[in-house]
Amino acid sequence: MDKVEKALEFTNVGKIYRRNHFFKTTETKALTDFSLDVRKGEIFCLLGLNGAGKTTTVKLALNLIFPDSGQIRVLGEKPSPEVISRVGYVSESPYLFPYLTARELFNLMGILSGLNAPRRAEAIDRICDFLSLGDFIDKKIGDCSKGMQQRVLLAQALLHDPELLILDEPYSGLDPVGISQMRQYIEKLNSEGKTILMTSHLIAESEKIAKRAGILKDGRVAKVIPVRQGLLEKEFLEAVS
Incomplete structure (x- = not known):
């Protein structure tokens, strides 16, 4: 059997948040012995109750925070600025510069991504066509x-x-x-070859789109399962109860 290529891999990862308050240090275990992989070309959904470790997992994958133990591989390599430049990220709680137009934001993000002017223009045209943004490209984001x-x-x-x-x-x-x-949009991106890791509280929607799901509980991987129609909610409730 051919070896399955991994887009993202966590192996025995541990993460502890430490907070100093005067002369006392408190510790909160966010992830414990956390092992999980996302295969290239799949849509993988990360499910869990609030505080289960989903946000910590995402931050570690993006190299925004660092593990206390274990190993992480992103696109087959150790996380680094060069590797993370091959990753796209949509935050749950973003700041979108409401006073900018979408075109101005895209130009700014293109510059930060290292795209020169011709490549930025081509990328903006391509993305606006894909997401049907043409009528809104010069509208202020705060008015959208x-x-x-x-x-x-x-x-x-x-x-x-x-x-x-x-x-x-x-x-x-x-x-x-x-x-x-x-x-x-997510399904079309996946059909074009992009690997997608998503977190969600909407189990029914996750069931429609994901190939596999990882269920987190108290900073651990409780279960990784192939998604089968009509069964994900049952599997989730059993795993987190």
């Missing part, structure tokens, strides 16, 4: 609807054509139409 802002968020994450896309609660704040549109 929540659904449109989510599309802008996804667009800025795609400008540099990443191999791995990490979506933290991509359906947050969306109405049913917006959720359906976001699902279609």
Whole structure:
């Protein structure tokens, strides 16, 4: 059997948050003996109750924080600025510069991603066409609807054509139409070869889109399962109870 390529791999990872208050240090275990992998080309959904470790997992994958033990590989390599430049990220709680237009934001993000002017222009045209942003590209972001802002968020994450896309609660704040549109975008990106890791509280939506799901409980991987229609909620409740 051919070896399955991994886009993201955690091996026995531990993470402890330490807080100093006067002369006392408190410790909170965020992840313990955490092992998980995301295969290249799949949509993998990370599920868990609040405080289960989803956000810590995402931050570690993006090299924003560092593990206290264990090993992490992103696209087959140790996390570094060069490797993370091949990753796109959509945050659950972003700051979108409401006084900028979408075009201005994309130009700024393109510059930060190292794209020169011709490549930025090509990338903006490509992403606007893909996400149907043409009518909104010169509108101030603060004047856009929540659904449109989510599309802008996804667009800025795609400008540099990443191999791995990490979506933290991509359906947050969306109405049913917006959720359906976001699902279609995610599915199309995956069909074009992008690996996608997403976190979500919406089990029914995760069931429609993910190939596998990892269920977290108290900083550990309780279960990794293939997603089967009609069974994910049952599996989730059994794992976290």
